[in-house]
Amino acid sequence: MEPGRAEKDFGRFDVKTVIRNIYILFSRSELQIAGEGEEIMDLVELSAPLPAWFTEDDLQVYASLYEKSGFKFPLQMPYRSVHRMMKWVDPTVEAPAMLIMCEKDYCIKFPGMEDYIKSGMVKQFVPNLETVVMPEGTHFVHEQSADEVNKLIVAFLNNHVLTG
Template sequence: MENIQHSHVEVQGLKLHVAEIGSGEKTVVFLHGFPEIWYTWRHQMIAVANAGYRAIAFDFRGYGLSEHPAEPEKANLMDLVGETVGLLDSLGINKAILVGKDFGAIPGYLVAALHPEKVASVITLGIPFMLPGPSAIKNHLLPKGFYITRFQEPGRAEADFGRFDVKSVIRNIYTLFSGSEVPVAGDDQEIMDLFSPSIPLPPWFSEEDLATYASLYEKSGFRFALQVPYRSLTVDSGLSDPKATVPALLIMGEKDYCFKFPGMEDYIRSGAVKHFVPDLEIIYIPEGSHFVHEQFPEKVNQLIIEFLHKQSI
């Protein structure tokens, strides 16, 4: 970890926090999800750097140590597509491999679809190709206490989270999202009420890890994170039928609660996702959770590096 270098790079008028290690000719850029920041990729960054690649992870705008845009409530997921391309340009990277987790998968695939000259391949974890818009997540097919529905309601998550310190919020979300069941609150509950203090942190997530996440969210807060991805998930992307035609790998933990989103498992297992990503390989990790890359870092690192090396042949 001590060899990871940190800097700020100006992209589209905002200073973004960038973590970097390795000096290989080929660059791997990691795109985080929620409740994560660059640090979620700590294991993968070191592994790909040791395998001969340049590894870069950054905090999206409004997350961690990156600046917030002036009007966070107007932001949407397509902004992160432009931001990722802008970061590549600012760093002088002509072509990169993109690795996205959770909502980071969305800009990962869309940069590949819209700017194929800039992307050698795409790897995503936990989320397949998804196009932002009204049908992105079928909230109406889940109970009204579905966590995404709750997070999308202006002010509700703010009030829910505000009952706790930031460290407790991150602990609660990490623990809830590590389970195999979709987080759904009852009528008399908020999402944070689903967490029981008797539940320990996952064995692969240390108190030190928690403290690192908490310190970064104390800096950024949750204002932008609730907007992107949650409140902007239904904003139409303006794209009709994009295709990411570069070689792609999807790593899915079979205990990932996202598998239980309506239609998600069939979309992946049936191969329907390949309509959007024709050259897609899918690998399942039987005991993997939503945080499979932190839960089984050695396994995920091996899969990523094997895939990268295959593209180099």
């Protein structure tokens, strides 16, 4: 795919700054929208601190990994490949699945998303979905509350062990 707006936006900064900005932006509970003439990377003040649970060491490790791999795949999946996924004959996921998200995750603020998840409409496509909505945490709950999330995942896996 042709490099797009996000690649141009990210390309203005070094990898460490992009990762830093993403963690700051997506750890907020409000939906971030770039206005006319600005890009997503413009929404972070240079003086904004990292989230308390994300250290400078974490940032350095993540930046070193993205320096090797780049941002191409994260920008392709699933945002730019959803049109290919829509061609599936039956997009239903029958396997047991678990969704862990937080009340303060900005994603739940997308129009209709909270109702789609909490009403159970999502089970039309994932009938065996177990949903856990944690009261605290944001988009990175798996990093913010790693012990709690790990316990939820282990319990889920223990409840769905295949026998035979």
